[in-house]
Amino acid sequence: MTLSIGFIGAGNMGRPFIRALLETGFRVTVHDYDPGCERWVRGQGAQWAATPAAAAQDIDVLITCLPLPEQVRETMIGHNGALAAPVDDDVDREVVWIDTSTTDYHNTLDIARMAAPLGVMSLEAPVSNLSHMGVDFNNVCFYVGGEKKAYDKVRGVLDAMGQYSFHVGAIGQGQSVKLLTNLLFYCATLAWGELLLVAQNQGLDLRWLWNVAKTSRANCFVVDQVTPMLLDGSYDHSCTLEITVKDMALTVALADELGVDLPLGRLTEARYRQAGGLYPARANHLKVVAMMETENQRRLLIEGFTAPSPYGADRNYRHPHTFDVDARGRRKPSLPERFGYPLSHPACGRYAQCLLEVMAWTNHSILQEALQLGRAMGLEPSLLDQVVSRSCGASWVDDHRDRYVPHGAVLRDLPRLMESLHLPILRALDLDAVVACQPVRQAS
Structure with a gap:
């Protein structure tokens, strides 16, 4: 089964990831706070979502790639945030949220606690370039913290975006390693x-x-x-x-x-x-x-x-x-x-x-x-x-x-x-x- 991905953040880091996911065959829906990104997103063959909630609807994996902790928080739990996406009760789907941002892990843990009752498993996966802007040609490493079950489910997604990924332990360990x-x-x-x-x-x-x-x-x-x-x-x-x-x-x-x-x-x-x-x-x-x-x-x-x-x-x-x-x-x-x-x-x-x-x-x-x-x-x-x-x-x-x-x-x-x-x-x-x-x- 091809996983459906919601992706939030189409900046310098996000755009190469989006391209890599599309080239690998994933279905990708993208949101960015800058509506000017819509033209680029559609030009790549991805779908555009007007809000984080829309990007998170009917997906298997949600990826956030944002500069600052407050932006991650607002995107996930703010107005029209991703966790507000409607859930189809007729579909048995366990969603995995992957945050590739370098952020405060206390922030991630807080969001993860709110996400769990909604059937969302949370992973932190901050990125290290293995060469200057290695993200441009998938030359990056992910340090993943969170449930091993969730990591195993999305390993193919991480492999599409980078060279290496390490499951380093619980949430907090990934950010700490980064x-x-x-x-x-x-x-x-x-x-x-x-x-x-x-x-x-x-x-x-x-x-x-x-x-x-x-x-x-x-x-x-x-x-x-x-x-x-x-x-x-x-x-x-x-x-x-x-x-x-x-x-x-x-x-x-x-x-x-x-x-x-x-x-x-x-x-x-x-x-x-x-x-x-x-x-x-x-x-x-x-x-x-x-x-x-x-x-x-x-x-x-x-x-x-x-x-x-x-x-x-x-x-x-x-x-x-x-x-x-x-x-x-x-x-x-x-x-x-x-x-x-x-x-x-x-x-x-x-x-x-x-x-x-x-x-x-x-x-x-x-x-x-x-x-x-x-x-x-x-x-x-x-x-x-x-x-x-x-x-x-x-x-x-x-x-x-x-x-x-x-x-x-x-x-x-x-x-x-x-x-x-x-x-x-x-x-x-x-x-x-x-x-x-x-x-x-x-x-x-």
Whole structure:
């Protein structure tokens, strides 16, 4: 039997999901708060619903894909909300609600309690991109919390929209896992932005550094795939600052609830909150790095450079539909040859080694905080390993966590390289302890 799906939220994340479901053969009815989406929805071959209740009528699966917790709540239980959809008593149908939003799990639990008497089983399934905007080509992972029975019923729906899904436990566990992976991504964004400012201040070629970093111990999702949206000055159109501020606030609230210190995480939250007070809510999420540029009276922009992404400065860019796959089976869009860069350069030396080693140490440090958060959630170690590696928080350090050792001798150079720059994340790193306990030696 082909499942009938109601889908609410036709934004940057929702539209690729809707297309994937239609291409797989599901019947899809869509609602979005913006009536201007109707033309796009009908053009894809889906049905349009004027209200959430209409989208939820006579369906097997309801999917919400919305930016903020209050929007999820209003959509489900507000005026003409999805739970107000009329039920056909003559049809024996058990509906599953899947919320793919990153939201407050207390909100999800509250809605789930109201949904249960109506015959609706609830799942949270927040999404992590496995490559930059992997949602555009089904390259995402879902972290699913809720009844295993409901998960088993909709596994085919999740498989149609993404590469992986993990049933991580009860409602609350899915959101918690997503916040854990976002913590890795957001902290890496701040640290790498600061390190790029240091590199530029020292006269290093940033495009060269990006290419070197991708093949080094410093590599992570942010270094590999987010850097171009900093170098072309677009600050990445794929996500709003409002969402990142919300995500980090939820992460700190979770740490408070579980009694986890999270020092770097709390500083990361404070910096995003600071950026949220300076820029409009709908500003691009990497505007947090624009804040750093302003604080240090610098600009990372490389004239003439455009990111290999339709979410960068060239909105007409299209991915080549070919993929590179790493040793762990993770894939990302291949880069055209013009994005290559010679790896031999006069600037290749100790300063660059120091900055890359600092990025590796930052990835290690925030990974320890994320793992502590995961353990406090009660996640099994093997599951915790999988959800980190299949997320936007993946890094070289995580992949080699059993044999990563910091090169303390190289880290010694950082205080001098930072000079008088305003770099809160880098200055918060506990480098003295690492340097003090290791002999002086060259990095490999």
